[in-house]
Amino acid sequence: MRYANYVTDTVDEQGLASRLRLAVVRLNRRLRAQRTNSSITLTQVSALSTLHKCGPLTPGELAAKEGVQPPSMTRVIAALEEFGFATRRPHPTDGRQAIVQLSDSGLAFVNEEVGAREAWLDKRLAELTAEERELLSRAAEIIDRMAGQ
Amino acid sequence: MRYANYVTDTVDEQGLASRLRLAVVRLNRRLRAQRTNSSITLTQVSALSTLHKCGPLTPGELAAKEGVQPPSMTRVIAALEEFGFATRRPHPTDGRQAIVQLSDSGLAFVNEEVGAREAWLDKRLAELTAEERELLSRAAEIIDRMAGQ
DNA sequence: TATTGTTATACTCTATAACTATA
């Protein structure tokens, strides 16, 4: 059972869900295919960006923000520590938890290398009109809100 | 080197590329996590949808439309054949190629099951306003165009 | 007991390299 007939009312007959799914799947593939000199992966870049944006987090909080299960985040954090981009220190009041934080070189990496990593997307965005970018900006907000539920 | 300063001009300071990347990565994770009774995966559903939308295609054409390399598509097509959702017949004029086509049960699957597969996203979309859905519809078009380059 | 996190394991997704068959 579909949840609504809104699709035929307001958008086109192909189905918004289908078109949005396909668009997201394809852009995701493109983004993952971008590789810079460094061997960091998109998943790791994403976690790094979140640490940059949100400040120190516990592994569980970081997993929740990224929308992955804790065991998946364990591996990402381990990789970031190996790169020297993140550090882990004990939680002040709860011995089970830890605090994961960007290191100095992690911060430098975010500022310098993440831009390079996103060069492909930046270039594509630069080719759009200002109106299209504004639209995508609002779409990103809506998509992120949906994904967070 | 960034490609333009448009970001600070028109959007917000966090960087449109970063925000769009994160949104797409997260929604992609959510979509892949949706599982119905059937054991078909999102990648297979995506190829099936494209076959439905475009009609019979060669493996190479299908790979190009999905934005994956031919060996990746080989596996997807093999899975769809095993499910009985697609058939392969010889190309009429070129013995190297083949024509991949939706079977009757593949067509039925697209019509019935793909909707169920997308139930989660449909529900999220139904919770938005008509304006937000209209915006996402246009965003999907732009994103798909960018990913296709 | 409940919660946080890790380890073990397995499966999906995807790519590159090497190969086969046909043009």
Next chain:
DNA sequence: TATAGTTATAGAGTATAACAATA
């Protein structure tokens, strides 16, 4: 030779189940 496709292989991404440590 060039092209279309497949096979072999490997790495990234992610999950669930089982476990350990702490609350």
